[in-house]
Amino acid sequence: xxxxxxxxxxxxxxxxxxxxxxxxFAGYPITPSTEIAELCAEELPKIGGRFIQMEDExxxxxxxxxxxxxxxxxxxxxxxxxxxxxxxxxxxxxxAEVPIVIVNVQRVGPSTGxxxxxxxxxxxxxxxxxxxxxxVVVLAPGNVKECYELxxxxxxxxEQYRVPVIVLMDEVIGHMREKVILPDIATLRIxxxxxxxxPAGYLPYEADDDGGVPLMARFGQGYRFHVTGLxxxxxxxxxxxxxxxxxxxxRLLRKVEKAEPAIREYFTESTDDCDILVxxxxxxxxSSLSAVRKARASGIKAGLFRPKTIWPFPEDSFKExxxxxxxxxxxxxxxxxxxxxxxxxxxxxxxxERLSKVNGELFKPEEILSRIMGGAK
Amino acid sequence: xRTEFRLSGSGGQGLLLAGIVLAEAAILEDxxxxxxxxxxxxxxxxxxxxxxxxxxxxxxxxxATDPDFLLALTAESYKTFGALMGxxxxxxDSSVALNPEIKARTISAPILKAAAEDIGKRVVANIVALxxxxxxxxxxxxxxxxxxxKNRVPKGTEELNLSALHKGFELAAAxxxxxxx
Numbered sequence: 377x378x379x380x381x382x383x384x385x386x387x388x389x390x391x392x393x394x395x396x397x398x399x400x401f402a403g404y405p406i407t408p409s410t411e412i413a414e415l416c417a418e419e420l421p422k423i424g425g426r427f428i429q430m431e432d433e434x435x436x437x438x439x440x441x442x443x444x445x446x447x448x449x450x451x452x453x454x455x456x457x458x459x460x461x462x463x464x465x466x467x468x469x470x471x472a473e474v475p476i477v478i479v480n481v482q483r484v485g486p487s488t489g490x491x492x493x494x495x496x497x498x499x500x501x502x503x504x505x506x507x508x509x510x511x512v513v514v515l516a517p518g519n520v521k522e523c524y525e526l527x528x529x530x531x532x533x534x535e536q537y538r539v540p541v542i543v544l545m546d547e548v549i550g551h552m553r554e555k556v557i558l559p560d561i562a563t564l565r566i567x568x569x570x571x572x573x574x575p576a577g578y579l580p581y582e583a584d585d586d587g588g589v590p591l592m593a594r595f596g597q598g599y600r601f602h603v604t605g606l607x608x609x610x611x612x613x614x615x616x617x618x619x620x621x622x623x624x625x626x627r628l629l630r631k632v633e634k635a636e637p638a639i640r641e642y643f644t645e646s647t648d649d650c651d652i653l654v655x656x657x658x659x660x661x662x663s664s665l666s667a668v669r670k671a672r673a674s675g676i677k678a679g680l681f682r683p684k685t686i687w688p689f690p691e692d693s694f695k696e697x698x699x700x701x702x703x704x705x706x707x708x709x710x711x712x713x714x715x716x717x718x719x720x721x722x723x724x725x726x727x728x729e730r731l732s733k734v735n736g737e738l739f740k741p742e743e744i745l746s747r748i749m750g751g752a753k
Numbered sequence: 754x755r756t757e758f759r760l761s762g763s764g765g766q767g768l769l770l771a772g773i774v775l776a777e778a779a780i781l782e783d784x785x786x787x788x789x790x791x792x793x794x795x796x797x798x799x800x801x802x803x804x805x806x807x808x809x810x811x812x813x814x815x816x817a818t819d820p821d822f823l824l825a826l827t828a829e830s831y832k833t834f835g836a837l838m839g840x841x842x843x844x845x846d847s848s849v850a851l852n853p854e855i856k857a858r859t860i861s862a863p864i865l866k867a868a869a870e871d872i873g874k875r876v877v878a879n880i881v882a883l884x885x886x887x888x889x890x891x892x893x894x895x896x897x898x899x900x901x902x903k904n905r906v907p908k909g910t911e912e913l914n915l916s917a918l919h920k921g922f923e924l925a926a927a928x929x930x931x932x933x934x
Binding site for chain 2 (some may be wrong): 380381493548552669
Protein backbone atom coordinates (compact mmCIF):
# COMPACT_ATOMS: atom_id res chain seq x y z
CA UNK A 377 0.00 0.00 0.00
CA UNK A 378 1.37 3.41 -0.96
CA UNK A 379 0.63 6.66 0.83
CA UNK A 380 -1.45 7.77 -2.14
CA UNK A 381 -4.50 9.81 -1.24
CA UNK A 382 -7.53 11.08 -3.05
CA UNK A 383 -7.15 14.82 -2.72
CA UNK A 384 -8.96 17.89 -3.97
CA UNK A 385 -7.11 20.73 -5.72
CA UNK A 386 -8.17 23.28 -3.13
CA UNK A 387 -7.07 20.93 -0.36
CA UNK A 388 -3.68 20.34 -1.99
CA UNK A 389 -3.26 24.09 -2.42
CA UNK A 390 -3.87 24.63 1.30
CA UNK A 391 -1.51 21.83 2.30
CA UNK A 392 1.18 23.30 0.04
CA UNK A 393 0.74 26.65 1.73
CA UNK A 394 1.00 25.08 5.17
CA UNK A 395 4.13 23.19 4.13
CA UNK A 396 5.66 26.50 3.02
CA UNK A 397 5.00 28.03 6.42
CA UNK A 398 1.61 29.71 6.03
CA UNK A 399 0.62 31.03 9.44
CA UNK A 400 -1.88 33.77 8.64
CA PHE A 401 -4.93 33.53 6.38
CA ALA A 402 -7.58 36.19 5.97
CA GLY A 403 -10.34 35.69 3.48
CA TYR A 404 -13.94 35.91 2.49
CA PRO A 405 -15.13 32.49 1.33
CA ILE A 406 -16.34 32.33 -2.26
CA THR A 407 -17.13 29.46 -4.62
CA PRO A 408 -15.14 27.73 -6.05
CA SER A 409 -12.34 28.55 -3.58
CA THR A 410 -14.23 28.03 -0.31
CA GLU A 411 -12.54 24.75 0.67
CA ILE A 412 -9.25 26.63 1.00
CA ALA A 413 -10.70 28.96 3.65
CA GLU A 414 -12.42 26.03 5.36
CA LEU A 415 -9.25 23.99 5.63
CA CYS A 416 -7.20 26.98 6.77
CA ALA A 417 -9.80 27.65 9.48
CA GLU A 418 -9.40 24.06 10.61
CA GLU A 419 -5.63 23.74 10.41
CA LEU A 420 -4.15 27.12 11.33
CA PRO A 421 -5.32 27.23 14.95
CA LYS A 422 -3.66 23.84 15.51
CA ILE A 423 -0.23 25.28 14.69
CA GLY A 424 -0.61 28.61 16.43
CA GLY A 425 -1.50 30.38 13.21
CA ARG A 426 -4.35 32.78 12.62
CA PHE A 427 -7.45 32.52 10.46
CA ILE A 428 -9.72 35.52 10.08
CA GLN A 429 -12.91 35.65 8.09
CA MET A 430 -12.99 39.25 6.95
CA GLU A 431 -15.90 41.49 6.03
CA ASP A 432 -14.96 41.37 2.35
CA GLU A 433 -12.07 40.84 -0.03
CA UNK A 434 -10.71 44.38 0.34
CA UNK A 435 -10.34 43.72 4.04
CA UNK A 436 -8.90 40.26 3.34
CA UNK A 437 -5.97 41.45 1.25
CA UNK A 438 -5.38 44.41 3.58
CA UNK A 439 -5.19 42.02 6.53
CA UNK A 440 -2.66 39.74 4.91
CA UNK A 441 -0.50 42.70 3.87
CA UNK A 442 -0.47 43.91 7.47
CA UNK A 443 0.28 40.46 8.83
CA UNK A 444 3.07 39.93 6.31
CA UNK A 445 4.72 43.16 7.50
CA UNK A 446 4.94 41.62 10.96
CA UNK A 447 6.80 38.62 9.55
CA UNK A 448 3.94 36.21 8.97
CA UNK A 449 3.63 34.04 5.88
CA UNK A 450 0.28 34.96 4.48
CA UNK A 451 -2.33 33.94 1.95
CA UNK A 452 -5.85 34.72 0.88
CA UNK A 453 -8.05 32.77 -1.52
CA UNK A 454 -10.84 34.02 -3.72
CA UNK A 455 -12.51 33.90 -7.12
CA UNK A 456 -13.13 36.52 -9.80
CA UNK A 457 -15.49 38.86 -7.94
CA UNK A 458 -13.23 38.92 -4.89
CA UNK A 459 -10.10 39.18 -6.99
CA UNK A 460 -11.55 42.31 -8.61
CA UNK A 461 -11.98 43.86 -5.18
CA UNK A 462 -8.40 43.02 -4.27
CA UNK A 463 -6.81 44.86 -7.17
CA UNK A 464 -6.13 48.16 -5.43
CA UNK A 465 -4.26 46.54 -2.56
CA UNK A 466 -2.53 44.15 -4.93
CA UNK A 467 -0.82 47.23 -6.35
CA UNK A 468 -0.07 48.35 -2.81
CA UNK A 469 1.64 45.05 -2.02
CA UNK A 470 3.62 45.48 -5.23
CA UNK A 471 4.90 48.98 -4.55
CA ALA A 472 5.40 48.40 -0.81
CA GLU A 473 7.12 45.10 -1.65
CA VAL A 474 5.09 42.99 0.75
CA PRO A 475 5.23 39.21 0.17
CA ILE A 476 1.69 37.88 -0.21
CA VAL A 477 0.08 34.89 -1.92
CA ILE A 478 -3.34 35.20 -3.51
CA VAL A 479 -5.14 32.13 -4.81
CA ASN A 480 -7.71 32.88 -7.49
CA VAL A 481 -9.85 29.87 -8.35
CA GLN A 482 -11.41 31.19 -11.53
CA ARG A 483 -15.10 30.93 -12.30
CA VAL A 484 -17.15 32.37 -15.13
CA GLY A 485 -17.23 36.17 -15.18
CA PRO A 486 -17.56 39.08 -15.43
CA SER A 487 -19.24 40.10 -12.19
CA THR A 488 -20.74 37.31 -10.09
CA GLY A 489 -21.04 35.40 -13.36
CA UNK A 490 -21.40 31.67 -12.82
CA UNK A 491 -20.15 30.59 -9.40
CA UNK A 492 -19.86 26.87 -10.00
CA UNK A 493 -18.56 26.79 -13.58
CA UNK A 494 -14.95 26.89 -14.74
CA UNK A 495 -13.38 29.70 -16.73
CA UNK A 496 -9.95 31.10 -17.50
CA UNK A 497 -11.07 34.67 -17.96
CA UNK A 498 -8.71 36.22 -15.40
CA UNK A 499 -5.41 35.72 -17.23
CA UNK A 500 -4.99 39.36 -18.15
CA UNK A 501 -6.50 40.58 -14.90
CA UNK A 502 -3.95 38.60 -12.94
CA UNK A 503 -1.20 40.44 -14.81
CA UNK A 504 -2.73 43.86 -15.35
CA UNK A 505 -5.68 44.10 -12.98
CA UNK A 506 -4.19 46.83 -10.87
CA UNK A 507 -3.02 50.09 -12.35
CA UNK A 508 0.47 51.21 -13.16
CA UNK A 509 3.57 49.21 -14.01
CA UNK A 510 3.73 46.71 -11.21
CA UNK A 511 5.50 43.46 -10.42
CA VAL A 512 3.51 40.27 -10.12
CA VAL A 513 4.13 36.56 -10.55
CA VAL A 514 1.34 34.24 -11.67
CA LEU A 515 1.53 30.45 -11.36
CA ALA A 516 -0.98 28.08 -12.94
CA PRO A 517 -1.30 24.50 -11.62
CA GLY A 518 -2.40 21.91 -14.16
CA ASN A 519 -3.37 19.11 -11.77
CA VAL A 520 -3.96 18.47 -8.08
CA LYS A 521 -0.36 17.70 -7.22
CA GLU A 522 0.75 20.95 -8.79
CA CYS A 523 -1.75 22.83 -6.62
CA TYR A 524 0.44 21.69 -3.74
CA GLU A 525 3.77 22.24 -5.45
CA LEU A 526 3.04 25.61 -7.01
CA UNK A 527 1.38 27.07 -3.91
CA UNK A 528 4.47 26.02 -1.99
CA UNK A 529 6.59 27.67 -4.66
CA UNK A 530 4.40 30.80 -4.59
CA UNK A 531 5.42 31.41 -0.98
CA UNK A 532 9.08 30.96 -1.77
CA UNK A 533 8.90 33.41 -4.68
CA UNK A 534 6.91 35.95 -2.65
CA GLU A 535 9.46 35.74 0.17
CA GLN A 536 12.57 35.80 -1.98
CA TYR A 537 11.57 38.65 -4.27
CA ARG A 538 9.06 40.49 -2.04
CA VAL A 539 6.35 40.37 -4.70
CA PRO A 540 2.69 39.42 -4.70
CA VAL A 541 2.30 35.95 -6.18
CA ILE A 542 -0.98 34.76 -7.63
CA VAL A 543 -1.87 31.09 -7.90
CA LEU A 544 -4.29 31.02 -10.81
CA MET A 545 -6.52 27.98 -10.61
CA ASP A 546 -9.97 27.28 -12.02
CA GLU A 547 -13.09 25.48 -10.85
CA VAL A 548 -12.05 22.17 -12.39
CA ILE A 549 -8.54 22.24 -10.92
CA GLY A 550 -9.82 23.47 -7.55
CA HIS A 551 -12.66 21.00 -7.12
CA MET A 552 -11.21 17.97 -8.88
CA ARG A 553 -10.07 15.09 -6.71
CA GLU A 554 -7.17 13.01 -7.87
CA LYS A 555 -4.81 10.36 -6.61
CA VAL A 556 -1.83 12.22 -5.22
CA ILE A 557 1.37 11.23 -3.52
CA LEU A 558 2.71 14.31 -1.79
CA PRO A 559 6.44 14.95 -1.56
CA ASP A 560 8.18 14.31 1.75
CA ILE A 561 8.12 17.65 3.56
CA ALA A 562 11.71 17.11 4.70
CA THR A 563 12.85 17.27 1.07
CA LEU A 564 11.25 20.66 0.40
CA ARG A 565 13.34 23.82 0.54
CA ILE A 566 11.60 26.70 2.27
CA UNK A 567 12.75 30.22 1.40
CA UNK A 568 12.39 32.99 3.94
CA UNK A 569 12.65 36.71 3.33
CA UNK A 570 16.05 38.24 4.12
CA UNK A 571 15.90 40.29 7.29
CA UNK A 572 18.24 43.00 8.59
CA UNK A 573 20.49 42.18 11.52
CA UNK A 574 20.00 45.37 13.51
CA PRO A 575 17.70 48.41 13.53
CA ALA A 576 20.77 50.67 13.55
CA GLY A 577 21.02 52.36 10.16
CA TYR A 578 18.26 50.20 8.64
CA LEU A 579 16.90 51.61 5.39
CA PRO A 580 13.76 49.63 4.52
CA TYR A 581 13.92 50.20 0.76
CA GLU A 582 17.61 50.23 0.13
CA ALA A 583 18.44 47.89 -2.77
CA ASP A 584 20.64 47.45 -5.78
CA ASP A 585 19.05 49.17 -8.80
CA ASP A 586 19.37 46.04 -10.92
CA GLY A 587 16.37 44.22 -9.48
CA GLY A 588 17.68 44.15 -5.94
CA VAL A 589 15.42 43.10 -3.10
CA PRO A 590 15.54 45.20 0.09
CA LEU A 591 15.96 43.54 3.49
CA MET A 592 12.62 43.25 5.23
CA ALA A 593 12.29 43.98 8.93
CA ARG A 594 9.33 42.85 11.02
CA PHE A 595 7.02 45.41 12.48
CA GLY A 596 6.95 45.02 16.22
CA GLN A 597 10.57 43.91 16.54
CA GLY A 598 12.12 47.27 17.30
CA TYR A 599 12.34 48.57 13.74
CA ARG A 600 10.72 51.92 12.98
CA PHE A 601 9.94 52.45 9.31
CA HIS A 602 7.33 53.82 7.00
CA VAL A 603 5.33 51.81 4.47
CA THR A 604 3.31 53.58 1.79
CA GLY A 605 1.67 53.13 -1.56
CA LEU A 606 3.28 56.39 -2.67
CA UNK A 607 6.58 56.33 -4.48
CA UNK A 608 9.25 56.41 -1.82
CA UNK A 609 12.98 56.62 -1.32
CA UNK A 610 15.23 54.23 0.60
CA UNK A 611 13.80 55.44 3.91
CA UNK A 612 10.27 54.46 2.88
CA UNK A 613 9.04 58.06 3.04
CA UNK A 614 7.27 59.52 -0.01
CA UNK A 615 9.31 61.13 -2.74
CA UNK A 616 8.37 62.92 -5.94
CA UNK A 617 11.88 63.07 -7.30
CA UNK A 618 12.01 62.00 -10.92
CA UNK A 619 15.25 60.05 -10.69
CA UNK A 620 13.96 58.09 -7.69
CA UNK A 621 10.62 57.44 -9.40
CA UNK A 622 12.38 56.19 -12.52
CA UNK A 623 14.85 53.95 -10.71
CA UNK A 624 12.22 52.57 -8.36
CA UNK A 625 9.74 51.65 -11.12
CA UNK A 626 12.45 49.93 -13.08
CA ARG A 627 13.80 48.06 -10.07
CA LEU A 628 10.32 46.74 -9.16
CA LEU A 629 9.78 45.29 -12.61
CA ARG A 630 13.38 44.17 -12.98
CA LYS A 631 13.00 41.98 -9.89
CA VAL A 632 10.57 39.72 -11.73
CA GLU A 633 12.42 39.89 -15.05
CA LYS A 634 15.62 38.81 -13.34
CA ALA A 635 13.85 36.06 -11.44
CA GLU A 636 12.26 34.54 -14.55
CA PRO A 637 14.97 31.97 -15.46
CA ALA A 638 15.02 30.73 -11.85
CA ILE A 639 11.28 30.47 -11.36
CA ARG A 640 10.37 29.37 -14.89
CA GLU A 641 8.45 26.11 -15.04
CA TYR A 642 6.56 24.35 -17.79
CA PHE A 643 5.47 20.91 -18.94
CA THR A 644 5.85 19.52 -22.42
CA GLU A 645 4.73 16.35 -24.12
CA SER A 646 5.69 15.16 -27.59
CA THR A 647 7.23 18.50 -28.53
CA ASP A 648 10.57 17.18 -29.87
CA ASP A 649 9.35 16.75 -33.42
CA CYS A 650 5.94 18.40 -33.39
CA ASP A 651 4.46 20.29 -36.33
CA ILE A 652 1.39 21.34 -34.41
CA LEU A 653 2.04 22.91 -31.04
CA VAL A 654 -0.84 23.20 -28.60
CA UNK A 655 -0.33 25.78 -25.85
CA UNK A 656 -2.65 25.56 -22.87
CA UNK A 657 -2.61 25.95 -19.12
CA UNK A 658 -4.72 24.82 -16.17
CA UNK A 659 -7.66 22.55 -16.88
CA UNK A 660 -7.68 23.34 -20.62
CA UNK A 661 -4.29 21.66 -20.72
CA UNK A 662 -5.81 18.40 -19.46
CA SER A 663 -8.17 18.32 -22.44
CA SER A 664 -5.25 19.37 -24.66
CA LEU A 665 -3.01 16.59 -23.39
CA SER A 666 -5.68 14.02 -24.13
CA ALA A 667 -6.16 15.53 -27.61
CA VAL A 668 -2.43 15.53 -28.33
CA ARG A 669 -2.15 11.87 -27.30
CA LYS A 670 -5.09 10.96 -29.53
CA ALA A 671 -3.53 12.88 -32.42
CA ARG A 672 -0.20 11.09 -31.94
CA ALA A 673 -2.02 7.77 -31.88
CA SER A 674 -3.27 8.53 -35.38
CA GLY A 675 0.15 9.63 -36.59
CA ILE A 676 -0.27 13.40 -36.36
CA LYS A 677 2.79 15.19 -35.02
CA ALA A 678 1.18 17.25 -32.29
CA GLY A 679 2.75 18.37 -29.02
CA LEU A 680 1.75 20.24 -25.88
CA PHE A 681 3.43 23.18 -24.17
CA ARG A 682 1.88 23.91 -20.79
CA PRO A 683 3.28 26.89 -18.89
CA LYS A 684 3.14 26.62 -15.10
CA THR A 685 4.56 30.12 -14.75
CA ILE A 686 2.35 32.26 -16.95
CA TRP A 687 3.53 35.68 -15.77
CA PRO A 688 6.38 36.01 -16.41
CA PHE A 689 5.91 33.67 -19.38
CA PRO A 690 8.77 31.21 -20.04
CA GLU A 691 9.57 33.04 -23.26
CA ASP A 692 12.94 31.57 -24.25
CA SER A 693 11.87 27.96 -23.75
CA PHE A 694 8.65 28.54 -25.63
CA LYS A 695 10.26 30.38 -28.55
CA GLU A 696 12.63 27.48 -29.18
CA UNK A 697 9.74 25.06 -29.56
CA UNK A 698 7.53 27.47 -31.44
CA UNK A 699 10.28 28.12 -34.00
CA UNK A 700 9.84 24.57 -35.32
CA UNK A 701 6.05 24.52 -35.32
CA UNK A 702 3.96 24.87 -38.46
CA UNK A 703 0.82 25.73 -36.51
CA UNK A 704 0.22 26.88 -32.96
CA UNK A 705 -3.18 26.30 -31.33
CA UNK A 706 -4.17 28.02 -28.08
CA UNK A 707 -7.27 26.54 -26.41
CA UNK A 708 -8.44 28.58 -23.45
CA UNK A 709 -11.71 29.07 -21.59
CA UNK A 710 -12.02 32.74 -22.52
CA UNK A 711 -12.30 34.68 -25.78
CA UNK A 712 -8.54 35.03 -26.22
CA UNK A 713 -6.16 36.18 -23.49
CA UNK A 714 -3.08 33.97 -23.23
CA UNK A 715 -3.17 33.76 -27.02
CA UNK A 716 -2.20 37.43 -27.20
CA UNK A 717 1.06 36.62 -25.46
CA UNK A 718 1.58 33.61 -27.73
CA UNK A 719 0.94 35.69 -30.86
CA UNK A 720 3.52 38.19 -29.65
CA UNK A 721 6.09 35.47 -29.06
CA UNK A 722 5.49 33.52 -32.26
CA UNK A 723 5.35 36.68 -34.37
CA UNK A 724 4.74 35.89 -38.02
CA UNK A 725 6.68 32.64 -37.99
CA UNK A 726 3.61 30.42 -37.80
CA UNK A 727 -0.13 30.90 -37.72
CA UNK A 728 -1.46 31.14 -34.17
CA GLU A 729 -5.02 29.86 -33.86
CA ARG A 730 -7.40 30.75 -31.09
CA LEU A 731 -9.70 28.11 -29.71
CA SER A 732 -12.13 29.64 -27.27
CA LYS A 733 -14.71 28.07 -25.04
CA VAL A 734 -16.96 30.25 -22.90
CA ASN A 735 -20.03 28.11 -22.15
CA GLY A 736 -18.96 27.32 -18.59
CA GLU A 737 -17.76 23.83 -19.49
CA LEU A 738 -14.33 22.34 -19.80
CA PHE A 739 -13.10 21.57 -23.34
CA LYS A 740 -13.78 18.06 -24.52
CA PRO A 741 -10.60 16.48 -25.95
CA GLU A 742 -12.43 15.92 -29.25
CA GLU A 743 -12.96 19.66 -29.68
CA ILE A 744 -9.23 20.26 -29.54
CA LEU A 745 -8.45 17.14 -31.55
CA SER A 746 -10.75 18.32 -34.30
CA ARG A 747 -8.85 21.60 -34.52
CA ILE A 748 -5.52 19.76 -34.54
CA MET A 749 -6.82 17.70 -37.46
CA GLY A 750 -7.56 20.97 -39.23
CA GLY A 751 -11.29 20.94 -38.55
CA ALA A 752 -13.74 23.82 -38.32
CA LYS A 753 -12.37 27.07 -36.96
CA UNK B 754 -8.62 0.49 -19.31
CA ARG B 755 -10.52 3.66 -18.53
CA THR B 756 -13.91 3.22 -16.85
CA GLU B 757 -16.20 6.23 -16.57
CA PHE B 758 -18.96 6.68 -13.99
CA ARG B 759 -21.54 9.44 -13.87
CA LEU B 760 -23.61 9.73 -10.70
CA SER B 761 -26.54 12.06 -11.09
CA GLY B 762 -29.50 13.19 -9.07
CA SER B 763 -30.48 16.04 -6.88
CA GLY B 764 -28.24 18.22 -4.70
CA GLY B 765 -28.31 16.89 -1.13
CA GLN B 766 -28.64 13.22 -2.11
CA GLY B 767 -24.98 12.67 -1.32
CA LEU B 768 -23.86 11.61 -4.77
CA LEU B 769 -20.67 13.62 -4.46
CA LEU B 770 -19.76 11.62 -1.36
CA ALA B 771 -20.62 8.39 -3.17
CA GLY B 772 -18.29 9.45 -5.99
CA ILE B 773 -15.49 10.25 -3.55
CA VAL B 774 -15.85 6.89 -1.81
CA LEU B 775 -15.80 5.06 -5.15
CA ALA B 776 -12.62 6.91 -6.18
CA GLU B 777 -10.99 6.21 -2.83
CA ALA B 778 -11.82 2.53 -3.07
CA ALA B 779 -10.13 2.42 -6.47
CA ILE B 780 -7.03 4.05 -5.02
CA LEU B 781 -7.01 1.49 -2.21
CA GLU B 782 -6.75 -1.11 -4.98
CA ASP B 783 -3.77 0.79 -6.44
CA UNK B 784 -5.66 2.12 -9.43
CA UNK B 785 -5.74 5.72 -10.60
CA UNK B 786 -8.91 7.70 -9.96
CA UNK B 787 -10.17 11.19 -10.68
CA UNK B 788 -13.41 12.63 -9.37
CA UNK B 789 -15.07 15.82 -10.59
CA UNK B 790 -18.41 17.42 -9.96
CA UNK B 791 -20.87 19.78 -11.48
CA UNK B 792 -23.69 21.48 -9.69
CA UNK B 793 -25.71 24.64 -9.69
CA UNK B 794 -25.45 27.48 -7.22
CA UNK B 795 -28.00 25.87 -4.90
CA UNK B 796 -26.69 23.49 -2.23
CA UNK B 797 -29.90 21.43 -2.03
CA UNK B 798 -32.43 20.45 -4.62
CA UNK B 799 -30.75 21.50 -7.86
CA UNK B 800 -29.42 19.09 -10.48
CA UNK B 801 -26.18 17.55 -9.28
CA UNK B 802 -23.63 15.31 -10.92
CA UNK B 803 -20.42 13.66 -9.82
CA UNK B 804 -18.10 11.84 -12.16
CA UNK B 805 -15.44 9.28 -11.42
CA UNK B 806 -12.82 8.00 -13.84
CA UNK B 807 -10.96 4.86 -12.82
CA UNK B 808 -8.02 3.49 -14.77
CA UNK B 809 -4.89 1.39 -14.42
CA UNK B 810 -3.16 4.00 -16.57
CA UNK B 811 -2.55 7.73 -16.36
CA UNK B 812 -5.79 9.74 -16.51
CA UNK B 813 -5.30 12.86 -18.62
CA UNK B 814 -8.85 14.09 -19.14
CA UNK B 815 -10.78 14.21 -15.84
CA UNK B 816 -14.38 14.21 -17.09
CA ALA B 817 -16.57 11.45 -18.45
CA THR B 818 -16.94 11.55 -22.24
CA ASP B 819 -18.89 8.35 -22.90
CA PRO B 820 -19.80 6.93 -19.48
CA ASP B 821 -19.65 3.20 -18.91
CA PHE B 822 -22.16 3.59 -16.09
CA LEU B 823 -24.77 6.24 -15.39
CA LEU B 824 -26.53 6.32 -12.05
CA ALA B 825 -29.72 8.39 -12.11
CA LEU B 826 -31.72 8.87 -8.92
CA THR B 827 -34.22 11.40 -10.24
CA ALA B 828 -36.47 11.64 -13.29
CA GLU B 829 -34.72 14.84 -14.31
CA SER B 830 -31.24 13.33 -14.21
CA TYR B 831 -32.44 10.20 -16.03
CA LYS B 832 -33.90 12.37 -18.78
CA THR B 833 -30.92 14.71 -19.06
CA PHE B 834 -28.05 12.23 -18.86
CA GLY B 835 -29.84 9.08 -20.02
CA ALA B 836 -30.31 10.67 -23.43
CA LEU B 837 -26.52 11.16 -23.71
CA MET B 838 -25.69 7.52 -23.05
CA GLY B 839 -23.96 5.50 -25.74
CA UNK B 840 -22.22 2.24 -24.95
CA UNK B 841 -22.80 2.34 -21.20
CA UNK B 842 -25.38 1.00 -18.77
CA UNK B 843 -27.97 3.14 -17.03
CA UNK B 844 -28.83 2.31 -13.44
CA UNK B 845 -31.97 4.20 -12.57
CA ASP B 846 -34.04 4.31 -9.42
CA SER B 847 -37.23 2.30 -9.87
CA SER B 848 -39.35 5.29 -8.83
CA VAL B 849 -38.47 6.84 -12.21
CA ALA B 850 -40.67 5.93 -15.18
CA LEU B 851 -38.60 4.59 -18.05
CA ASN B 852 -38.59 6.46 -21.33
CA PRO B 853 -38.62 4.26 -24.45
CA GLU B 854 -36.67 6.94 -26.33
CA ILE B 855 -33.67 6.35 -24.08
CA LYS B 856 -32.10 3.39 -25.83
CA ALA B 857 -29.08 2.56 -23.68
CA ARG B 858 -29.20 -0.66 -21.69
CA THR B 859 -31.09 0.20 -18.51
CA ILE B 860 -31.33 -1.45 -15.12
CA SER B 861 -34.04 -0.28 -12.77
CA ALA B 862 -33.36 -0.83 -9.05
CA PRO B 863 -35.35 0.19 -5.94
CA ILE B 864 -32.53 2.24 -4.41
CA LEU B 865 -34.52 5.00 -2.68
CA LYS B 866 -37.12 2.50 -1.42
CA ALA B 867 -34.47 0.16 -0.02
CA ALA B 868 -32.85 3.03 1.86
CA ALA B 869 -36.14 4.28 3.28
CA GLU B 870 -37.78 0.95 4.06
CA ASP B 871 -35.11 -1.75 4.44
CA ILE B 872 -32.46 0.40 6.11
CA GLY B 873 -34.92 2.91 7.50
CA LYS B 874 -32.94 6.02 6.60
CA ARG B 875 -33.50 7.82 3.34
CA VAL B 876 -30.17 9.67 3.73
CA VAL B 877 -28.18 6.49 3.02
CA ALA B 878 -29.64 6.14 -0.48
CA ASN B 879 -26.28 7.34 -1.83
CA ILE B 880 -24.45 4.42 -0.20
CA VAL B 881 -27.10 1.92 -1.33
CA ALA B 882 -26.61 3.35 -4.83
CA LEU B 883 -22.85 3.00 -4.49
CA UNK B 884 -23.29 -0.70 -3.62
CA UNK B 885 -25.52 -1.20 -6.65
CA UNK B 886 -23.05 0.60 -8.92
CA UNK B 887 -20.07 -1.34 -7.60
CA UNK B 888 -21.94 -4.64 -7.66
CA UNK B 889 -23.02 -4.23 -11.27
CA UNK B 890 -19.76 -2.78 -12.55
CA UNK B 891 -17.46 -5.03 -10.53
CA UNK B 892 -14.98 -2.16 -10.51
CA UNK B 893 -13.83 -2.69 -6.91
CA UNK B 894 -14.18 -5.49 -4.37
CA UNK B 895 -16.90 -5.26 -1.74
CA UNK B 896 -14.29 -5.50 1.03
CA UNK B 897 -12.41 -2.51 -0.38
CA UNK B 898 -15.57 -0.44 -0.58
CA UNK B 899 -16.39 -1.31 3.02
CA UNK B 900 -13.07 0.16 4.06
CA UNK B 901 -13.53 3.23 1.87
CA UNK B 902 -17.03 3.82 3.27
CA LYS B 903 -15.78 3.51 6.86
CA ASN B 904 -12.99 6.02 6.14
CA ARG B 905 -15.35 8.68 4.82
CA VAL B 906 -18.71 8.56 6.59
CA PRO B 907 -19.32 10.49 9.84
CA LYS B 908 -18.20 8.77 13.03
CA GLY B 909 -20.97 6.73 14.59
CA THR B 910 -22.72 6.05 11.28
CA GLU B 911 -20.36 3.31 10.06
CA GLU B 912 -22.68 0.39 10.76
CA LEU B 913 -25.67 2.15 9.22
CA ASN B 914 -23.70 2.94 6.08
CA LEU B 915 -22.21 -0.54 5.84
CA SER B 916 -25.68 -2.10 5.94
CA ALA B 917 -26.69 0.36 3.22
CA LEU B 918 -23.68 -0.71 1.16
CA HIS B 919 -24.47 -4.41 1.60
CA LYS B 920 -28.08 -3.75 0.66
CA GLY B 921 -26.80 -2.14 -2.54
CA PHE B 922 -24.69 -5.18 -3.38
CA GLU B 923 -27.75 -7.37 -2.70
CA LEU B 924 -29.85 -5.32 -5.10
CA ALA B 925 -27.11 -5.61 -7.71
CA ALA B 926 -27.00 -9.39 -7.26
CA ALA B 927 -30.79 -9.59 -7.57
CA UNK B 928 -30.70 -7.53 -10.75
CA UNK B 929 -27.89 -9.73 -12.05
CA UNK B 930 -29.98 -12.85 -11.33
CA UNK B 931 -32.97 -11.34 -13.13
CA UNK B 932 -30.80 -10.49 -16.12
CA UNK B 933 -29.47 -14.05 -16.21
CA UNK B 934 -32.98 -15.54 -16.32
